[in-house]
Amino acid sequence: MTHTAGGIEIPSIPAQAIGPTVPPSGYLVREIADGVHWVTDGGYQCAFVVCDDQVVAIDAPPSLGPLVTRAIRDVTGKPISHVLYTHSHGDHIGTVNQFPDDAVRIAQQETHTLLSEADDALRRPPDVTFRDSHRLEVGGQVIEMHYKGSNHAPGNSFIHLPRQRILMLVDVIYPGWVPFTNIAQSKDIRGFMAHHDHALSFDFDTMITGHLTRLGTRQDVKIQREYMHDIRTAARHALEITPEKRRLARETVGTDHIYLYFKTMYEAAAAEAAQPVIQKWSGRLGGVETLGVNHTLTMYHSLRLDENAEPHVVFFPPAEADHGHDH
Ligand SMILES: [Zn+2]
Known part of the structure; x- marks a missing residue:
């Protein structure tokens, strides 16, 4: 189902992609369980944990800016003693x-490396780092951080509150929606794929996903895992139909403009291969009509580059060989 606005076709948003209404203040703050709060502006999310005598803050997106501190002060006047970074x-x-100096x-050591290189006064490198995991016990709360390898970004870590059965992982799972462009701008597509199973290995009911x-919920993770495996299947199909698209690109745009030739070939393969995924998920996950082809194309390049899945091909055959078959 679609409607049209300003000449642009806008796909309808499935009910499961719609969240609570953000008040006119510009932010919503809500306690999930026993001191663990999430803050959202309807697009970005962060969190904080109220302890006996202090507050542990987790992330502070610029889209919320000073509203993060305001949200904390809506709930408690206790001092902010720790700040956890999910990633850099x-x-x-x-x-x-905005938090006290x-x-x-606290963050993973890869995050420390990236923030040291970034040299950004607004994002001070962490004072405490960890490699695999870190357990913070403060004011009656237990907050664990775990790193399972690169994914969306190097250093991007899980934050687990075992007692409240809450898991935070940012920029990987998109409840009710497909992931953001280029498979959530992931630095490591294989790591991104593995993080569905890594997430499910934690004991949790509720997930804070950052977006x-x-x-x-656990069900959202399973649904996205199924969608992403469908994208992987589509990308494999795109590899299979590439020879046909390569011939087509040679015939239409030629090979002289090398970038146009490759763009035409790869985009035609991804667009065709994505169609079954878009049909299956339309009405179930928001954004599949908008980003299904982009995800297939991103996965396709990951298969080519990370997995050497593109067989030997002759991109520029001699003119007399350019009839019908490829190599
Ligand atoms: Zn990110």
Whole structure:
């Protein structure tokens, strides 16, 4: 189902992609369970944990900016003693400088490396780092951080509250929606894929995902895992139909403009191969009509580059060989 606005076709958004209404203040703050709160502006999310005598803050996206501190102060006047970074990206921790200088920053060691290189006063490198995991016990709360290898970004870590059965993982799972462009801009597509199973290995009921409209569940992780495996199947199909698309591209745009030739070939293969995925998921996951082809194309390049899945091909055959078959 679609409607048209300004000449642009807009696919309808499935009910399961719609979250709670954000009040006119611009943010919603809600306690999930026993001191663990999430804050959202309807597009970005962060969190904080209220302990006996202090607060542990997790991320501070610039889209919320000072509203993060305001949300914390709506709930408690206790001092902010610790700040956890899920990962290094500016769109999630770009305003952590709003927290007190003496609050202890904690993040994975890859995040420390990236933030040291970035040299950004708004994102101070963490004071405490860990390689595989870190357990923070403070004011009656237990907060665990775990790193399972590169995924969306190097250093991007799980934050687990075992007692409240809450898991936070940012920029990987998109409840009710397909992932963001280029498979959530992932640095490591295989790591991104593996993180569905890594997420499910934790004991949790509720997930804070850093984005979109609502909180997530285990079921959301399973649904996205199925969608992403469908994308992988589509990308394999795109590889199979590439020879046909390569001939077509040679006939239409030629090979002189090398970038146009490759763009035409790859985009035609991805667009055709994505169609069954779009049909299957339309009405079930928001955004599949908009990003299904993009995800197939991104996965296709991952198969080519990361998995050497493109067999020997002759991209520029001699003119007399350019009839019908490929190599
Ligand atoms: Zn990110």
